[in-house]
Amino acid sequence: INVGGDMQILVSAHAYEGAQVSATLNGQTITLTQIDTEDDDTDKDSSYKLFSGSFTAPPANSADQNLGQITVTATYEGETVSMPGATVIVNKKLPLGEGVPVMINPTNGIDAETFPADTLNDNSDPDYYPICKGALDYTVSDEMVYTYVNDDGETKTCRYYLLASGVRVYAEDLTTVSTQVGGNTISGLTVTASERYTDVILRTVQKVSYIFRYSPDAITIDFQNTETLPGDIESLTKNPLFTSATWSGAELTLTLKQTNGFLGFKAFFDDVGNLVFRFNNPPEMDGGLAGAHIVVDPGHGGKDIGAAGYNPDYNEAYFNQAIADELVDILQDWGASVTMIQTGGSPSLQERVATARSANPNLFVSIHNNSGPSSAQGTEAYYFNPFSKTLAANVSANVSQALENGNNRGGKFGRYYVTRVSQFPAILAECGFVSNSEENEKLADPDYQEAIAEAIANAIYSYYQSVGGGEVVTGTQSVGDSSQAVGGDSSGSADDSQDGEEIPVEDVVIDQGDLELEVGDLEALTYTIDPEDADNWEVTWESSDEDVAVVDEEGWVEALSEGETQITVTTEDGDYSDTITIRVLADGAEEDIPVEEVTLSEESLSLAVGETHTLTAQFSPDDASDQGVTWESSDETVVTVNSRGRLRAVGEGTATITVITDDGGYEAYCDVEVWEE
Structure with a gap:
């Protein structure tokens, strides 16, 4: 991984609950602490827990510093195991003035997530809010790389830059531009x-x-x-x-x-x-929920059944949908405008959030049910942003009363994807445990489903009241200067508006001069109207050769192929125009790095029937371009393996797990012995 000087380097590992875990880097050893915060990768049925801790990188200097490889050591019930981790490079310090101008060009088309500048991990942070598309800044670091293995055994590599504004963003959310900002x-x-x-x-x-x-x-x-x-x-x-x-x-x-x-x-x-x-x-409320715009998300659905229930006739997705249907009916009866996520096509988390954002709600609730040991019971609700905390607490308390389980587990912080939206309050409600016989029976009862839905609706009503509804x-x-300030949904008029003649446009100038771009580049063009207080700033954009580059209505130019084109801006008032030339060069293609070898995190394992374990494929070189693999078990009556290397022991015997690389067909093996407890 590549980090900046003085940054906090997060080290994470999975070990048995209650293990003693430490990490060593560059002669320094730290203790890793068990983490109970949940996110979308959390496997509640696993006997493994996440442990984390942080090193502080030394100050950056004029050259890169190689701190060596991280080693993680875990001790559990007298047995100690050590495993190697990533190699850590501290990037050299950039001289003042070496920042590169960039534009926020997020992959979601709306805004870019931001992270603290003094740490390196991929944990979303509720104190850091997104920056919108089109904003201009400067990079003040080399690219930083962070690699980790999630709970499903998938290796994730994230790339970031530090911005002059003091935050860290994904490299994929930035586009280099020639536009300078300042003063x-x-x-x-x-x-x-x-x-x-x-x-x-x-x-x-x-x-x-x-x-x-x-x-x-x-x-x-x-x-x-x-x-x-x-x-x-x-x-x-x-x-x-x-x-x-x-x-x-x-x-x-x-x-x-x-x-x-x-x-x-x-x-x-x-x-x-x-x-x-x-x-x-x-919302105005008016004795009910008038003015409320709510999105209801029935968790899982389609091919994704969620957690299997104590009663095999009912799974989590069934309960989620049943409660959501009741909730939508109640909210609409109370006057709210409601959008329900349709789950028949098994939408991804990203698709669910995109649907919610496009509905422009002022509240989002995702309906789920929990799973765990058969003795586990109770209700909880997860929030990410602090302004959603009260809503989560309200929902958990109300649903606990409706389910009559006497165990309100409360509002809890979590990093679930559907809650990590700053556009509206968002929570994920775990109404009960499908793995508990008593709660499973209640969740299957239509009367309890209606009671849970009404409890959630009452919690939403109370929340709106607490934030000033009515x-x-x-x-x-x-x-x-408010001459061009027009709210997108405004019903008022400016206090300082003046009667009189309209101020006409006299000229327009594209702020950027002629440009050179590479194929695939995106450039934001801006313009200045003369005089600045002209009333009509509406313009149109045009490219003389759309095979070379296209320009949209907001002045964004996308370079498509080698050649030259003229980009023209024309005012609606007066038909004034200005033109620049854009020359598009061939994209400098990155070298494809082939796989040379693959190994597994373990060469042999011993598992009890019912146990799970995740194997990790390790590539050489570690920056190989194509790190796709296929997993196989020689005997699935003994042990199964999924597409992410997660093993489940199902019967006594021995079997071999094989990983095969997509690039080159390299193989690695792990012998697994399964025994009956």
Whole structure:
């Protein structure tokens, strides 16, 4: 793995619960601590637990530093095993001024996840909020690489860069650009509220990056590379969400009207380049759930049955769907607008979240049921973002009462994918244990299903009340230049709007000059209207040769093939235009690195019937391009293996597990003995 100087290097390993686990690197040994936080990879039926700890990398200097290989050692019931891990390289320090200008170009098309700059792991962090598509920043590090093995035995490699704004982002979410940012001006601030949203609109000259922070009392947004700012709005009298919008340097503070009264946001650059932060307003409620927009996600479904139940006639997906159906009916009866995720096609987690985001809800709940030892029982609900914590606690408490299990396990922090969305409060509810005979019987009872659904609906109602639901305030307040600030769903009018003649466009200039791009590059073009206070900033974009490069309505150019093309911007008002030439060069293809050898994490194993174990395929070289493999068992009546190397012992005997590389057909073997306890 490649890290920056002084970074925290997370080391994780799986070992038996209660084991003593340590890691050694560069002569330093640390103790790894058992971690109980759950995520989508957590196997609740496994006897293994995740252990983690962190090393601190030495300061970077003028050359790369090789710290050697990590060694992890575990001791359990008198037996000690050591295994090698990754080799750690500390990247050299970059000289000042060596940063590369980049644009946020996220793979999800909306925003890029951010991580702390002083640590290297792939753990999503609830204190770090995404940056929207189109924002400009600088890289201030070489590429950092982090490799780990998840609970399913899959080897994951993640690549990141540090940004000048002080966060770490995935390399795949960045595109290099020629646009330089610095000395930016934000000339206007508008806060406009409709019944559904509050839009905070910044009239910014450059598409600067920002750091978004949440606290129970306020939102702060720190704008990067910005020097000139508008004034404060000290009293927001026409807004249901915020009481003021004030500046301290380039940091904007939006003070919440209601403590914990935040229901998520999304950010985007609008058609004229304004940076818009769109916040969900509390619903009007009106004695029910009028104004609530809710997405209900029945967990699993389709080919994915989830956990098998104590009663083989019912699995988790069946219970999830039954409760979700009841919940949708109740929420709609109470006046809410509801979208239910359709699970017949076995949608992925990413597809579920994409569907939810496109529905623009102000709340999301995913319905699940738990699995574990047959004695385990109770109700719990998981949240990721701190503003979803109250909702999770409400749901867990209410469902526990409805299920009459007397075991409210509470709201818990977890890193489940469907909860890691900042656009709206989101939770994952575990209503009961399908592996427990008593709770399984109740979950199969339509009366209990309805009671659970009503309990969730009541929890949602209470949550909306706690964040200020019931108050409807609309209107617009502005300071500075608000001529192009138009909220996407605004019903108010600007306080400082003026009557008079429309200010016409007199000229337009593309801010970038002629450019050279490589095939596959994406470049964001921006433009300036003269005069800056012209009323109509609408433009169209055109490419003279769309076989070479295309340009979309927002000025994004995608280089397709070698050649030259002219990109023209034309104003709607006055038909003024400007043109630049873009030359597209052949992409510098990366060298394909072939597999030379594969080995397994163990050459022999002894398992009891019913036990599971995950084998890891290790490639040489470790940066081989194609690391796909196929797994085989010589006798599936003894031990089975899935596509991720996870073994399950099913009967006494011996068998051989074989891994075969997709590239080159190299093989490695593990002999497995299975015995009956």
